[in-house]
Amino acid sequence: xxxxxxxVGAEPEEVVVGNSITVNIHTLVGTFLDELLAxxxxxxxxxxxxxxxWTPDGDPEADPAVLVNxxxxxxxHYAIRAQLRQRGIDPDEKLRVVPxxxxxxxxxxxxEAALAEHDDVGIVFMPTALYRSGQLFDVPRIAKAAHEAGAxxxxxxxxxxxxxxxxxxxxxxxxxxxxxxxxLNAGPGSIGALFVAERHHGLAPALAGWWGHEKATQFEMxxxxxxxxxxxxxxxxxxxxxxxxxxxxAAELLRExxxxxxxxxxxxxxxxxxxxxxxxxxxxxxxTPRGHASRGGHVxxxxxxxxxxxxxxxxxxxxxxxxxxxVVRVCPxxxxxxxxxxxxxxxxxxxxxxxxAHEAYATSEGGVT
Ligand SMILES: *Cc1c(COP(=O)(O)O)cnc(C)c1O
Numbered sequence: 047x048x049x050x051x052x053x054v055g056a057e058p059e060e061v062v063v064g065n066s067i068t069v070n071i072h073t074l075v076g077t078f079l080d081e082l083l084a085x086x087x088x089x090x091x092x093x094x095x096x097x098x099x100w101t102p103d104g105d106p107e108a109d110p111a112v113l114v115n116x117x118x119x120x121x122x123h124y125a126i127r128a129q130l131r132q133r134g135i136d137p138d139e140k141l142r143v144v145p146x147x148x149x150x151x152x153x154x155x156x157x158e159a160a161l162a163e164h165d166d167v168g169i170v171f172m173p174t175a176l177y178r179s180g181q182l183f184d185v186p187r188i189a190k191a192a193h194e195a196g197a198x199x200x201x202x203x204x205x206x207x208x209x210x211x212x213x214x215x216x217x218x219x220x221x222x223x224x225x226x227x228x229x230l231n232a233g234p235g236s237i238g239a240l241f242v243a244e245r246h247h248g249l250a251p252a253l254a255g256w257w258g259h260e261k262a263t264q265f266e267m268x269x270x271x272x273x274x275x276x277x278x279x280x281x282x283x284x285x286x287x288x289x290x291x292x293x294x295x296a297a298e299l300l301r302e303x304x305x306x307x308x309x310x311x312x313x314x315x316x317x318x319x320x321x322x323x324x325x326x327x328x329x330x331x332x333x334t335p336r337g338h339a340s341r342g343g344h345v346x347x348x349x350x351x352x353x354x355x356x357x358x359x360x361x362x363x364x365x366x367x368x369x370x371x372x373v374v375r376v377c378p379x380x381x382x383x384x385x386x387x388x389x390x391x392x393x394x395x396x397x398x399x400x401x402x403a404h405e406a407y408a409t410s411e412g413g414v415t
Contacts, residue, residue, distance in 0.1 A: 052301070052305055053211070053212065053305055054214045054222065055213035055214050056241055057244060059244065059247070059275075059276040060215070060244055060276070061239065061277055062239070062276070062278045062280065062281055063239045063290055063293065064240070064257065064280065064282065064285055065237075065280075066238040067121070067204055067223050067225050068124075069238065069253070069282070070240045070280065071121075071125040071171075072125045072128070073251050073253035074223065074242070074252075074280060075112065075125065075200065075252075076129045076132070076252025076253065077251050077252045078200070078220070078221065079112075079129055079135075079168070079252075080133075080250070080252060081249065082169070083133060087110070087168055087196065088198060089196065109139075109140055110166060111167045111168060111169075112126050112130065112141055112142065112167070112168070113143075113144065113160055113169070113172075114142070114171050114172070115144040115145075115152045115157070116143050116144065116146045116152070117146050117150075117176050117178060117179070118173060118176075119177045119202070122202055123141065140166070144156050144157050144160050150178075150346070151176070151179055151335060154187055154188065157191060158191045161191055161197070162195075167192075167195060168196075168197050169192075169199075169200055170192035170198070170199050170200070171201070171202070172188055172201055172202070173202045173204070173205065174202065174205065174212065174342075175204075175209075175343070176205070177204065177205050178369045178373055178375070179333050179335070180205070180335075180344045180345060180346055180375075181334070181341070181342070182206065182210060182335070182339065183201075184339070185213075185217050186213075186217040186218075189217045189219050189220075193218060198221070199217075199219055199220050200222060200223075202222070202224070203222050203223070203224035204223075204224050204225050205344070206224075206342055206343070207225075207226075208230040208305070208308075209342060209380070210305075210312075210342060210343065211305045214241055214243070215243070220243050220246060221240070221242050221243065221246070222240065222241040223238065223239070223241075226238070226296070229343055230296055230297065231381065233296075236289050236292055236293060237286060237293065241277060242277040247275050247276055247277070248273060248275055249279070251280050251282075253280075254273070257278075257282055257283050258273060258279040258282060259271060261278060299381060300381065303381055309380075313338050314385075315380060315383060315385065315388055316341060316343070316344070316345050318385055318388050318389075319345050319376060319388050319391070320332050320334070320336065320345060322388070322389065322392040326392060327347075327399070329349060331349075332346070332347065332348070333346035333348045334346045343377060344376060344377035344378075345378075346369070347373065347375075347395075348372050348374075349372060349399075351404055352369075352372045352373055353407075353410065354405065354409060355374055355395065355399070356368035356374050357407040358403050359391075359394060359395065362398075364391050366391075376391060378391075
């Protein structure tokens with residue numbers, strides 16, 4: 047029998063692999079928008095800003111909004127906008143975007159302020175960690191604020207699942223999505239994953255398919271769709287097995303290491319990296335929050351020539367990501383990165399910047415200057 051899911055803090059029937067993050071956002075945000083439009087959303091009695099329940103009466107003012115933030119991974123907004131549009135809801139009106147004060151992070155008070163200001167938010171959909179700066183969000187705080195405003199709380203845990211322990215059940219999270227090709231180490235293009243709280247099992251998924259059918263009768267091939275009574279209802283078609291198989295070994299490795307130990311080493315690695323950058327790289331600044339409670343698993347190094355620097359690092363065997371306009375994302379994945387590796391990365395950056403070696407590289411805007 048499957049055991050409780052330690053990575054996200056959930057019961058086994060609340061978690062399933064399938065699809066990709068983007069597809070899972072489509073089906074889950076779609077499902078919960080349908081619930082809101084049917085008048086089945088969270089209780090809004092006593093929500094100061096709201097005057098009752100959602101009214102699916104065609105009045106645009108009554109349509110539910112989805113609250114996201116300015117620094118999200120773009121695919122999440124594309125998917126949510128499409129789901130709003132498909133229900134006749136104008137995304138320009140109803141995708142409500144929390145602004146960033148500093149271009150790097152989102153202040154949780156601004157999420158709470160947006161909920162106080164707008165009484166139409168039906169879903170708060172936030173990342174657990176930002177893909178560019180690596181800011182870690184306070185999931186319980188955001189879930190609580192969403193629920194107090196009569197909204198569902200959904201999360202994209204792409205940048206924390208496998209790096210930071212979560213307690214989705216305890217925090218009251220309604221649904222979540224993540225991938226297995228970042229900190230879960232299952233390899234490029236590996237299968238997506240999702241969480242749906244048990245209290246929502248039995249809902250009709252927005253994107254229905256035979257793989258989400260009640261499992262015991264799936265192969266009876268009934269024309270009538272009966273959703274599985276588990277998160278498995280949000281699977282859609284046949285899972286890509288060759289993209290799912292590596293997860294078995296990768297998950298076993300994490301299980302053996304223990305997510306809390308992984309997190310401890312990850313923080314020690316990023317502490318070490320930040321200290322070295324502060325000490326040795328005056329031209330580079332750290333764009334990641336320094337407090338442990340608000341730092342995910344990677345460090346954003348900011349430099350005006352970030353793209354060229356990333357290319358030069360790759361040529362020296364250091365795999366980093368360039369994130370426009372000025373971020374080199376360095377991710378010392380705890381299970382297989384050593385402190386000596388971190389030191390070597392800083393040595394390489396220092397050598398590149400001191401010698402100007404990065405200046406020989408082209409940027410995506412073209413031309414070698
Ligand atoms: C990596 C990532 C994605 C990618 O989505 P796929 O559908 O798996 O390609 C989406 N959202 C966030 C926040 C990510 O970090």
